[in-house]
Amino acid sequence: MKTTVAIIGSGPSGLLLGQLLTKAGIDNVILEAKTRDYVLSRIRAGVLEQGMVDLLRKAGAGARMDKEGLVHEGVNISWNGQLHRIDLKKMSGGSSVMVYGQTELTRDLMDARLDSSAQTFYEAQNVQPHQVDSDQPYVTFTHNGEDYRLDCDYVAGCDGFHGVSRKTIPEDKITEFERVYxxxxxxxLSDTPPAAEELIYAHHPRGFALCSQRSLTRSRYYIQCSLDDKVEDWSDERFWEELKKRLPEDVANTMVTGPSIEKSIAPLRSFVVEPMQYGRLFLVGDAAHIVPPTGAKGLNLAASDVQALYCLLKEAIQQNNPAALERYSEVALRRIWKAEQFSWWMTNLLHDLSASPFEAKMQDAQLAHLLESVAGQTLIAEQYVGLPYELKED
Structure with missing residues (x-):
């Protein structure tokens, strides 16, 4: 088998890259270790920057998002028992965010790929890139008991933090940066109406809380917890009771609760690998970086990686300029480190850090300054809606 771009992983980044390349007439094949249903079962992010919204439309996968997604022009920070609204549109110069679940956009991208007849191998086992530091890379895999070799010009590693792509790069060729919280x-996740029209990020002495949403009838809630906690220790009743204690009284009193349809505990980490490329292998999304979810940047950073790689692949292939791809890490990492800083900062600002009384007072002082200052609100708004993409498609 032969293709131009072999894409490892069919999460949102792999599917989005594949769809953009297909629309541009660039042949690609996606290899995914799991089943289609498994990929769709993963409950993840739901806040999309304008840049990602535009990419989904360009990929021909934005129709349902435009119909069902919720445009949010503001976000709330709860502090000292009060909601403080940040006007994203006003403070960022006209931008907003879209609330649309990752499961739904993944489904839309899968459907668009099916319509395009581009090739995808689900349940591809033993996927392994080879000779990526040469001009003749290839990927081997097993599918339905048969062994395959996929010759290609480039390999895009969109297979997440635990995938094979990053592990293919020799350890002495990359540097890892990590902060574990x-x-x-x-x-x-519950089939209940959202607690408020817009998201609420809560700073409270009992710990952080987030009231998010997926639609007008489905909500996603989070509370800060110990890494020693077990999901089975948290009944629905206990969760709702604790969440309400961390929210303003008027929000807690009107919140609609109900049975959970999914419950999980996720550790938080910041992680970046440099560079994000080795020869003709390019790391995209979680394969190269992780952010704590406080800043709503994980999925959006994957989209910005896709946009950068897509633009450079087009130049390399259609304008016969392979040297263009040497810029990928440099371009992607400039945006990534800014988003990493924002996510790290928001995490330290809003969580209970078990700090000294003095340090807790410093958190409060910083929140007071940010929420009472136009400059402070602008700082949050500009980062939250997403920084502009560096590369523009010709």
Whole structure:
């Protein structure tokens, strides 16, 4: 088998890259270790920057998002028992965010790929890139008991933090940067209306809380918890009771609760690998970086990686300029480190850090300054809606 771009992983980044390349007439094949249903079962992010919204439309996968997605022009920070709204549109110069679940956009991208007849191998086992530091890379895999070799010009590693792509790069050719946080998020998904029209990020002495949403009838809630906690220790009743204690009284009193349809505990980490390429292998999304979810940047950073790689692949292939791809890491990492800083900063600002009384007072002082200052609100708004993409498609 032969293709131009071999894409490892069919999460949102792999599917989005594949769809953009297909629309541009660039042949690609996606290899995915799991089943289609498994990929769709993963409950993840739901806040999309304008840049990602535009990419989904360009990929021909934005129709349902435009119909069902919720445009949010503001976000709330709860502090000292009060909601403080940040006007994203006003403070960022006209931008907003779209609330649309990752499961739904993944489904849309899968459907678009099926319509395009581009090739995808689900349940591809033993996927392994080879000779990526040469001009003749290839990928081997097993599918339905048969062994395959996929010759290609380029390999895009979109297979996540635990995938094979990053592990293919020799250890002495990359540097890893990591910060592991001493707490986690207990998340609950429920078929209940959202607690508020816009998201609420809560700073409270009992710990952080987030009231998010997927639609007008489905909500996603999180509370900061110990890494030693177990999901089975948290009944629905206990979760709702604790969540309400961390929210303003008027929000807690009107919140609609109900049975959870998914419950999980996620550890938080910041992680970046440099560079994000080795020869003709390019790391995309979680394969190269992880952010704590506080800043809503994980999925959006994957989209910005896709946009950068797509633009450079087009130049390399259609304008016969392979040297263009040497810029990928440099371009992607400039945006990544800014988003990493924002996510790290928001995490330290809003969580209970078990700090000294003095340091807790410093958190409060910083929140007071940010929420009472136009400059502070602008700082949050500009980062939250997403920084502009560096590369523009010709």
């Amino acid at each position: 001493p707490f986690g998020w207990l998340g609950v």
